[in-house]
């Protein structure tokens with residue numbers, strides 16, 4: 001069967017996994033944001049974490065006040081996993097391709113959430129086992145990935161092509177004006193490689209890390225835990241080499257997400273992370289491009305135990321905890337309005353001086369009304 005579209009990326013590009021140094025968001029813009037918060041008509045610190053979030057956005061945009069996100073984009077990375085044929089998911093592998101059509105038709109959770117947050121959704125077939133619409137398969141690397149409990153997920157060449165595909169997709173989105181990126185994913189069985197990556201990188205026992213994914217029963221959990229254990233054993237020799245770890249124990253979709261998340265940081269574009277699968281890819285991205293994590297915020301904490309391990313490892317505090325366990329980018333999207341709230345307050349609130357509200361601090365020199373009227377910094381509130 002010849003369903004794969006050729007990848008536009010040079011096969012075996014030696015540069016795909018070599019990232020330039022990541023530079024952090026602007027400390028000066030963050031300092032401006034912190035100073036501005038003190039001038040706004042509210043008790044000091046009263047917007048809590050919204051204040052530090054707003055500072056992070058200002059730093060990422062290198063401007064204070066920051067602007068509301070105008071073109072947030074979700075990219076759903078779709079891929080099948082050989083291990084899904086071994087009883088580790090509550091759903092059959094065929095669902096992956098069926099859900100790709102559902103994303104295209106606008107009927108998935110990610111579509112419903114994106115619609116009310118103003119985000120665009122794009123689905124990319126990185127490694128779906130069956131045929132998908134050619135418009136979503138332009139970055140396809142292969143059909144399914146190897147069953148990581150017994151074979152490598154990918155060849156070296158496929159790994160590099162997958163990372164390069166993720167980087168190219170991030171570039172396409174940023175070049176089209178995206179000012180906020182979200183990675184989502186769809187792939188039956190993908191919480192198994194995600195758990196392997198996280199447990200391997202945090203040196204955690206499989207029984208502590210393995211969760212119920214789509215809702216497996218106890219027998220399924222035992223099978224999944226055995227698969228995670230076997231894959232971790234195969235991954236052990238390469239755990240310190242992120243590209244090799246992706247080759248042995250992930251999948252083309254996860255490798256592409258790692259490339260996407262690292263490239264977003266290089267393109268100085270903020271990211272909201274989603275659940276356990278995206279955060280597993282993020283952990284590897286941080287190994288590939290140290291400092292990339294400064295460009296990410298954790299949208300939510302899913303119920304998967306490995307997700308908490310990954311968030312702790314990356315020192316990211318999730319914005320919401322709603323017991324979600326879906327993926328697709330859904331947890332990141334529910335957090336997007338919180339980021340917009342943080343921006344709206346920092347950017348649109350009046351200052352004490354503008355509004356004539358007492359700041360609670362001793363007034364240095366009471367300014368007369370004429371002075372205020374000519375203040376060039378007075379905002380038009």
Ligand SMILES: Cc1cc2ncn([C@H]3O[C@H](COP(=O)(O)O)[C@@H](O)[C@H]3O)c2cc1C
Nearest residue numbers: 089091185186187188189190191213214327
């Ligand atoms: C209808 C349906 C829609 C989904 N959307 C996301 N997932 C989520 O569930 C899968 C991972 O869980 P596991 O490792 O247990 O298979 C991924 O496809 C993930 O995106 C879905 C799963 C299903 C069944």
Ligand SMILES: O=C(O)c1cccnc1
Nearest residue numbers: 213275276302325326327
């Ligand atoms: O944490 C997640 O993102 C998740 C959990 C279960 C199934 N799919 C995704």
